[in-house]
Amino acid sequence: MSAIPAHRRGVFTKDLDRLTGVRSGKGNFYPQFRITTQRLERVVQALDAISRALVQTVDGPEKLVRAVAEAARIHLEADWVLLALADGTLPEAHPRHLILDAEGTAYCFEGIASTEDPSGHIPDLVLDRLLDILRGQLAQFRRPAIESHHAHVPIELDGDVVGAFAAWTPGHRTLDGTDGTVMRILSSQTAVALQNSALFQQSQLLLAESERACTEVRVQASELAARNAELLATQRELDAAQRHQLLDCERHRIARELHDGVAQCVLSAGMHIAVCRGEAEDKVDAKEGRALVERLDVAKDLTRSAVEQLRSAIYALNHRGDARRSSLPEMLAQLATVHMPDDLHVTLRVAGAVVELPSGVEHTLLRIAGEALFNTAMHGNASRAIVRLAYKPTSVTLSIADDGIGDPEKLRMMLRLADAPDVDGHHRGLANMLARAREHGGTLDVRRSRMGGVRVLATVPQSSGAVS
Structure with a gap:
């Protein structure tokens, strides 16, 4: 040192x-x-x-x-x-x-x-x-x-x-x-x-409790999802049952109208033809009498055939053959084929992705289609009709076009007068179709069809009832 x-x-x-x-x-x-x-x-x-x-x-x-x-x-x-x-x-x-x-x-x-x-x-x-x-x-x-x-x-x-x-x-x-x-x-x-x-x-205990809670939540979420799926399935079944009920009501209504109205008229016409035939045999000479009787026989056969067809249609309407049909296109197909006369050929065409609509909207469209086809068969003297159902992003369009003798201009005038009191009771079906479309925010229009007859066009907003 x-x-x-x-x-x-x-x-x-x-x-x-x-x-x-x-x-x-x-x-x-x-x-x-x-x-x-x-x-x-x-x-x-x-x-x-x-x-x-x-x-x-x-x-x-x-x-x-x-x-x-x-x-x-x-x-x-x-x-x-x-x-x-x-x-x-x-x-x-x-x-x-x-x-x-x-x-x-x-x-x-x-x-x-x-x-x-x-x-x-x-x-x-x-x-x-x-x-x-x-x-x-x-x-x-x-x-x-x-x-x-x-x-x-x-x-x-x-x-x-x-x-x-x-x-x-x-x-x-x-x-x-x-x-x-x-x-x-x-x-x-x-x-x-x-x-x-x-x-x-x-913290370990809290972590374990939180993990148990998460597991319970996952189990509950799975159970809720299963229950939700069951509820959705039940809802679909209820909607289908309601649609079946609505279709049955429509079928029975048409059958009742055919039985109480059209069938009775045809039967009455047949009875009058039979009376006229008897009187013709007594009052005309042999040659002219035989020709008149032959024409009356033809008329009588036609009325008998009409009555048989009406009874067949009434039976078909009162005895549904396919209970599984539930969608609107299926109900329209059934409506278009089950009770139309043999001389009226009805074609159904569907465009766009089919969307399930509320029962009220489907019932409205179904009733409009039924009323329009009934008018086509009874008043239009048409041989062919086309029913088009188009699903668009914002609306659903239903059109019924025929090749009959109906006048669109006259029908449009009746639509304009639909809110006025109906004096003679005719054409209330057209007014009812307009009222049904308006109930769901829709419109109803009558135009000339490309086939030469009448085209009834009903449009209902998609947002008013699409079921998610």
Whole structure:
């Protein structure tokens, strides 16, 4: 050290003393250095034990408390180690206290009515110290105390003393400042580690509960989806049943009108023809009488054939043959073929993607088609009719065109007068069609068809009733 200037040797000596804990100028430097080295090795081992103890946080508070106490017992070579929290502090932390003996056997009195030693060999001073801490008598623990064979340090959290950490060593193990530092490190980290461990355990429980809740929600969502599918299927069945009922009502209405109106007229005409035939046989000469009788016979046969056809149509209308038809195109196809006269050929054409409409809208379109075809068959003298149903993005269009003798201009005038009182009771069917279309925000128009007859055109907005 002679190479170091005199004014620097004092500074160097103080730094070396601070780092090693010995004075380099004395003759016992090496013995003290060996002692310091051993102390440093002990400190390093203690810090290593502390680090291993504190990483037990994720394994739960029980393992953490046991690891901390075990690290202190090994480092201090202690006969007894006590770690305890005062009642009411850190309520989430468990266990609240732990005692280790020299062999590492653990003692805990949680859940026991008293702190009497069940083994009978824990010293009274350890039990008394435990009772002081549990009862919150922490004034004596606010400052660390390091004695020859006993030490205790407070366990602090956010500046408050929440417990204490104490140890007792045998006669050959004298405690020093380094041991006190190790205990303070352990105690200062224990409270935080206990709190973190408790929070971690709570978070694990919350995570498990949330996972169970998510599983339950998924199960409920699956059940709700199944029930929703069942409800939709039931709704479709109800809609189909309602459409069937509406079609049956329409069929029975037409059958009733045919039976009570048209059939009776045809029967009456036949009866009059029969009467005229009898009178003709009596009043005309043979040659002219035979020709007239023959024409009357033809008329009588035609009326009989008409009555038979009407009865057949009435029977078909009152006895539905296909109960599975439910969509509007299917109902229109059935309506167009089941009761039309043989000399009227009806064709149904559907354009666009078929969309399920509310029952009221489908019933309206079905009634309009039935009324228009009835007029075509009874008044238009048509041989051919085309029913077109077009599904458009914003509307549904229904048209009935024929090649008959109807006059569109006259029918349009009747539509304009539809709101006026009907004096003679005729053409109420046309007014009813207009009223039905308007009920759903639609329109009704009569035009000249390309086939030369009349074209009835009804348009209903799609938004008024498309079923999603």
